[in-house]
Amino acid sequence: MASITLQDLTRVYPPAVPALTDCTFEVADGSFVVLLGPSGCGKSTALRLVAGLELPDRGRVLIGRRDVTTTPPGDRDLAMVFQNYALYPHLTVRENLAFPLRMRRVPAAERGPRIRRVAELLGLGELLERHPAQLSGGQRQRVALGRALVREPEAFLLDEPLSNLDAALRSELRGELLRVQRQLHATMLYVTHDQVEALTMADRIVVLRAGRVEQQGTPAELYDRPATTFVARFLGAPGMNLLPLDVELPGATLLAGAAPAGATTCGLRPEALRLGPTGAEGQVTLVERLGSETLVHLTVGAQAVVARVPGQAALTHGATVGVTADPAQRHWFDPAGRRLS
Numbered sequence: 605m606a607s608i609t610l611q612d613l614t615r616v617y618p619p620a621v622p623a624l625t626d627c628t629f630e631v632a633d634g635s636f637v638v639l640l641g642p643s644g645c646g647k648s649t650a651l652r653l654v655a656g657l658e659l660p661d662r663g664r665v666l667i668g669r670r671d672v673t674t675t676p677p678g679d680r681d682l683a684m685v686f687q688n689y690a691l692y693p694h695l696t697v698r699e700n701l702a703f704p705l706r707m708r709r710v711p712a713a714e715r716g717p718r719i720r721r722v723a724e725l726l727g728l729g730e731l732l733e734r735h736p737a738q739l740s741g742g743q744r745q746r747v748a749l750g751r752a753l754v755r756e757p758e759a760f761l762l763d764e765p766l767s768n769l770d771a772a773l774r775s776e777l778r779g780e781l782l783r784v785q786r787q788l789h790a791t792m793l794y795v796t797h798d799q800v801e802a803l804t805m806a807d808r809i810v811v812l813r814a815g816r817v818e819q820q821g822t823p824a825e826l827y828d829r830p831a832t833t834f835v836a837r838f839l840g841a842p843g844m845n846l847l848p849l850d851v852e853l854p855g856a857t858l859l860a861g862a863a864p865a866g867a868t869t870c871g872l873r874p875e876a877l878r879l880g881p882t883g884a885e886g887q888v889t890l891v892e893r894l895g896s897e898t899l900v901h902l903t904v905g906a907q908a909v910v911a912r913v914p915g916q917a918a919l920t921h922g923a924t925v926g927v928t929a930d931p932a933q934r935h936w937f938d939p940a941g942r943r944l945s
Contacts, residue, residue, distance in 0.1 A: 605791045606668035606758040607633045613663035623649040624815045634789040638802040641812035647795045683752035687764040689744045691736040698732040704755045722750045742773040759791040799839050833941035836871050844871045845909045858929040864936050864944050871935035874912035883926035888919050
């Protein structure tokens with residue numbers, strides 16, 4: 605396997621639409637890096653530039669130590685997995701797995717063992733003679749992944765490969781994909797807009813916003829110390845509560861204590877809020893019971909907030925409850941939305 609490095613990549617679409625601007629980050633050899641951001645932020649453009657499907661207006665792409673910025677896609681030794689499977693419907697699973705080997709002129713004697721090895725790794729052994737139409741969505745995605753694995757490339761590019769699956773299958777295949785990645789020590793660059801996928805799968809996360817890198821780091825670093833209010837709101841389900849300091853809250857304030865100089869916004873994760881008989885008066889507007897936890901939506905004065913409480917909270921719409929916050933879990937941001945130490 606090999607690392608992937610993006611250095612100051614910039615891509616502008618005609619007439620003058622910047623899709624990616626000075627994008628710089630590294631996918632270390634054997635690591636799983638997730639490109640995360642909302643639709644239109646430049647994630648897929650970055651992946652296409654790495655794959656060679658587009659050329660940058662400025663910057664470089666390196667695979668290991670090779671500068672592949674202008675190298676044709678077929679010579680980059682990368683494998684892509686798409687969200688729509690892209691399987692050949694007239695070929696069996698075995699033939700779909702064999703197709704990239706035939707295209708690369710891998711000797712026939714070597715194809716069989718490689719196909720069997722990948723089929724065993726992904727649990728496809730009993731499906732080799734079936735056609736894609738005879739497979740479930742999860743099985744098709746396994747075949748698509750297997751077709752990439754069987755090539756034994758230097759790195760893998762995955763473009764929202766689980767987005768077409770239902771929630772249960774997504775959860776199952778997240779675990780499968782991570783198991784395979786760890787077992788093979790594979791280098792993977794994974795694109796998604798789903799922050800749950802990013803938090804549960806990534807060694808490192810690169811958050812894109814409007815074509816620029818907003819923040820990068822481990823999932824814990826980004827969740828515990830978001831660099832901007834954008835990252836604070838985007839990462840987490842639900843995102844961080846952002847309370848402007850110029851909004852007056854009734855009763856006991858959630859922001860007790862002196863704010864650092866220059867702060868205009870206080871951030872509080874839903875789990876940092878406590879509900880009880882005392883505190884700022886909050887009115888319940890929505891209760892989402894999720895089994896092991898409950899999300900309680902409230903208005904505190906003119907401010908809407910969400911609290912995460914364990915178990916099944918005995919609250920109903922319209923109820924009044926006291927709201928307090930853990931002062932050790934406050935995050936402060938300046939007028940530009942940047943984090944203050």
